[in-house]
Amino acid sequence: VADGGTAKASASPAAKASVGDSVVLTDDYLAHSDASDGPLSPGDVGQVVEKSDKRLKVSAGGRQWWYDRAAVRVVGGGAGAVKATASPGSKASPAVGDSVVLTEGYLACSDAVAGPLNPGDVGQVVEIKGKRLKVTAEGANWWYDREALRVADGGTAKASASPAAKASVGDSVVLTDDYLAHSDASDGPLSPGDVGQVVEKSDKRLKVSAGGRQWWYDRAAVRVVGGGAGAVKATASPGSKASPAVGDSVVLTEGYLACSDAVAGPLNPGDVGQVVEIKGKRLKVTAEGANWWYDREALRVADGGTA
Numbered sequence: 001v002a003d004g005g006t007a008k009a010s011a012s013p014a015a016k017a018s019v020g021d022s023v024v025l026t027d028d029y030l031a032h033s034d035a036s037d038g039p040l041s042p043g044d045v046g047q048v049v050e051k052s053d054k055r056l057k058v059s060a061g062g063r064q065w066w067y068d069r070a071a072v073r074v075v076g077g078g079a080g081a082v083k084a085t086a087s088p089g090s091k092a093s094p095a096v097g098d099s100v101v102l103t104e105g106y107l108a109c110s111d112a113v114a115g116p117l118n119p120g121d122v123g124q125v126v127e128i129k130g131k132r133l134k135v136t137a138e139g140a141n142w143w144y145d146r147e148a149l150r151v152a153d154g155g156t157a158k159a160s161a162s163p164a165a166k167a168s169v170g171d172s173v174v175l176t177d178d179y180l181a182h183s184d185a186s187d188g189p190l191s192p193g194d195v196g197q198v199v200e201k202s203d204k205r206l207k208v209s210a211g212g213r214q215w216w217y218d219r220a221a222v223r224v225v226g227g228g229a230g231a232v233k234a235t236a237s238p239g240s241k242a243s244p245a246v247g248d249s250v251v252l253t254e255g256y257l258a259c260s261d262a263v264a265g266p267l268n269p270g271d272v273g274q275v276v277e278i279k280g281k282r283l284k285v286t287a288e289g290a291n292w293w294y295d296r297e298a299l300r301v302a303d304g305g306t307a
Helices: 231-235
Strands: 022-025 046-051 055-060 063-068 072-075 099-102 123-129 132-137 140-145 149-151 172-175 196-201 205-210 213-218 222-224 249-252 273-279 282-287 290-295 299-301
Touching: none
Parallel strands: none
Antiparallel strands: 022 046, 022 072, 046 055, 055 063, 099 123, 099 149, 123 132, 132 140, 172 196, 172 222, 196 205, 205 213, 249 273, 249 299, 273 282, 282 290
8 A cells, every 4th residue: 555545545435335336345344244144255346236225235256145334345436447447349248259358347246356367368258148258268267247358359259150041950059139039039948148059940940959949040039150060069068968857967067156046055066966856947956965956057967977
């Protein structure tokens, strides 16, 4: 800290916090309710996602927690901090295949600081789940918050993405940004970022297989990625299958952190659990003497088959 002052000079009291502000714990956070049970540790940065008169809901490390206002303080300039640091040429939503770099505000985004990217390093988006992007860089994969990344200067992978009008049977496809405007695309098996494979086509529609289901999509609702038919196989885990069944032995996928509350379950990466019940898109898994409901996307069948 420079002579004559402290970092607190730039910190705003949380009494003035707004949704979107970046916050850290105060020095006396232990004196405030259950602040020590939340996802923030001293020095960690979280983001305010909701507020009440006396409490702030803060998102950090994939979890959310209601903190007393006196337990946190605003840092980094407040609500506009992340948005203000977006670099020219960036876009709100990088696509699969895009080259990306960290934003200046990446430190305020979940666990971005622990990923393989350092400021200025370039990685490539290989998968998207909701608000998280899986990036490969330096031989490692990491799930980043969207706000932690921007498209690298010089373009995106869209130049190599083929319009679905040219799609062939066997091509790998993802949903377009405006898929919701096309017929019943939202009812199909694909979610934004998921990769499916074209198995049949007509003049205006493509039958796509994904997650063990098939669906006829308008051609304008999907686009070709990854150079065609081999893309799905490139991202699939060895031994995995789309839909584990009751009795299967399962492990966490690399992207489990982006799936609901999977991080709070009994499984750690590499641990093996067993599916004991299935309800819609959720699987009940027993492991380490505990049961937990996981999103399907958080699990894959363990190497070696089923139980």
